[in-house]
Amino acid sequence: MARKTTQIQTPAARARSRRSVLKGLAATGGALAGAQALPGLVPYIQAQSSAPIKIGFQVHRTGIGAAYGRWYDRTTTAAARVINEAGGINGRPIEIITEDDGTDPKRGAEVVEKFATLHGCDIAFGTLFSHVVIGSSPRAGELKIPYFVVSEGHHVASGMLNRYTLQPGITDVKSQVQAMAPFVHDNLGRKVTMIFPDFAFGHDHRDYFSAALEKLGGEVVAKIAIPPTESSFTRYFPKIPRDTEVIYHVMVGPAVLTFVKELGEFFGSSRPELFGFIDSLEAVDIATPGLEFLEGSYFWEGNPRYAGANPSEHDSFYRAQVGVDADGASLDDPKDVSTYAHMWGCWETLHVVKAGMEAAGYQGIGDRAALIEAVEAMTDLPHGRAHPQGAKLFNGKTHQVFGHQYISKVGGGRMTLAHTTSIEDTFYPDEVDYTTQPF
């Protein structure tokens, strides 16, 4: 029990804060000094009402997700500090206990187990990459620890997980993709060629978008699947039909910049409209040389990176707390671009956890089921400091939140918000009712 970790404290003046190594060492010294003789006793000496609520933060510190993990960590740290500064949850501070999952599903399950059995966490939280969520969720269900993921995956709402897994702080890819169809159809063109990487991620875009577009009377005139190992794309471009009005592209990975450059060389100055997902260029400076060809094209954004002329006060507050400027870059280094389209999910999820625990009168791990029921009972989540990305609707049956999606236009090496979808644009029929599952 002497395992102390991140304790987020309130008085930090800066928008960001760093977990205190000193505390770790002080805890070590303290533990060695005496308390170690009575492991496990300390928490029970403390009054239950003042003991921190322990939130196990499953973060991609190493492995392929580390670049996202860095910003998930910053956002989580800021959200925890803001919540603590406002009195915590039911008057108790929250303590973030960070464990690195290595962006690995097996390690992810181990980490969830550590949260539940070793650290005595109240909940587990924060996972982004889908394969880690899918690897960890069954263990969370077995150990009956609420698992709040921030992953965008459709796996929660699809019904493949369990009652202990919830996604109340970020929308899922199915709702995002289908909500793009009305804008593309009405503003860019009805004949769309899709270019996507040939695996599950690309297939989802292909399937969800083409179904939504066809429902509106549009047509996907070509579906060009690119093998994931490809690093040059020139030979695929002649497959783009001549009557294409819009190219919908969702390339990802290191070859994205090459893809854009080669597409530019192929089309020259006369090109169809371009629509993409910012996942391709998350954390990449839009003014990067080689991306000029994207001028005038459109991107889905989970949350607009550039604050624009009239940001909401909530967005401004959120940026200041996380330490991000009006261009979505770090206040410490304007060239350090954040993963702005995704990381807000950590902030909003922690605020949902707070609201859920307060509604449930949460006291300790015996109230975990009550916490889940309280979150399942949520519906409207209004735009505010707790939800700076915008208003949301939570679906308690599918454990998935629904919200506005943003479409931005590239111009002058930055992006400007061009369209905000309605929440209704993102709806689809329920595929599961988790509330019928026993705890």
Place this chain on the structure above:
Amino acid sequence: MIRLAAMVLLLTPAAAQAHATGRGLVLLLPTGLYITAGVLAVLASVVALTVAPARALRAAFRLRLVWSRAPGGGETAVSLLALAALAALVLTGLYGTRDPLANPLPLTIWTIWWVGLTLTQAVFGDLWRWLNPWTGLHRLIAPAPPLRLPARLGYWPAVAGLLAFGWFELVDIAPADPTRLARAVAAYWALSFAGTILFGAEAWLGRAECFSVFFRFIARLAPLRGAGGETRVGPPGAHLIAHQPLPVSGALFLLLALSTVSFDGLSKTFFWLGRIGVNPLAFPGRSAVVWENSAGLIGAWAALAAAFALCVLAGLALAGERGRLREAFGRLALAITPIALGYHLAHYLPVLLVNGQYALAAGAALLGLGEVPVTTSFFNTAATVRLIWLTQAGAIVVGHIVAVALAHRLALELLPDPRRAALSQLPVSALMVLYTLFGLWLLASPTGA
């Protein structure tokens, strides 16, 4: 498990994968041109060394006396301090924050020590002689070793240690986890200390403890070296010439040091991931490739060792020598050292740039100096990406040029006739040119793990 794997395959990796930056910008660089230039530079050095007179080669690597004493003293005290620091770090690993980028133990072991100390040894010489956490306590206790480390064991215990270390670093699913690392470090310290007690510190740290062995080879690349009561200065690698020919196990140790870091680079490329049937845009995590990476680690070592041995053999044949493979292999393998160092710098430079900041931040927090912000924006701009890439490529090219020169010089110890010595070097030099190409290709390849 199969069901889970199937589910993973079916499901949406929603948040899309690796960043476009870094390697994305590298893919836009004219790396083909850079690679050609780098390979030609090594090739030119081969041509020059083949025709260079032996006299010039001997002169180039000559050591000069700069001090009629050798640095020494304080080893016991410094080693005891290092041991105390290590103990504190292990406790921090066990009881401090769980975040591997904030806990001082993983930052110290993986970044400051393994990456940083290796590079420092190559500049300043054998600091590990002072900093190792065993000799101080051993001298304090100073028991006469009850056992003698058998000579026929050669460097094999060190080979086993380095292999285990490489496996832990490359294959284990959580080598940076503070608890796991603390246990591994404590266990290794205890094992090695037991070795020094049983066999004596000199023998155990000389041939059996892999890090002492590795750091000592690297330290011989530094310009200054104190030995035998004298301090001498020479160009990189000059201090390796007087080294006794290595036994086969010693040669294989150096080849393993190089093959491990090479395989670490290879295992992240689209090329390798494609070969093992892994989608490079949706890397499934280390736990999914444990067997592939284990086999790759061993396979890369076996392939490099076999290629090197064949080239040494072919060289001897060209020079008309027979039956001296073991000796030649053991002597020429010393020339692998600068290549291993070049790969080390090239491979770990990005880690050093990012995790070095986390180490500074942890240190600042420890000393109450406030926050040190961490940035990775140098992977986001074309100019800095080019600078980083050329630094990495430069390390590989320079490492190989030094290695080619060193191998030619070592060949003169083997075959005093300059013409035959030069002939014997043609296959080994060809291998080094190819290995330059391989290293630069690794740096330029798209990666996905």
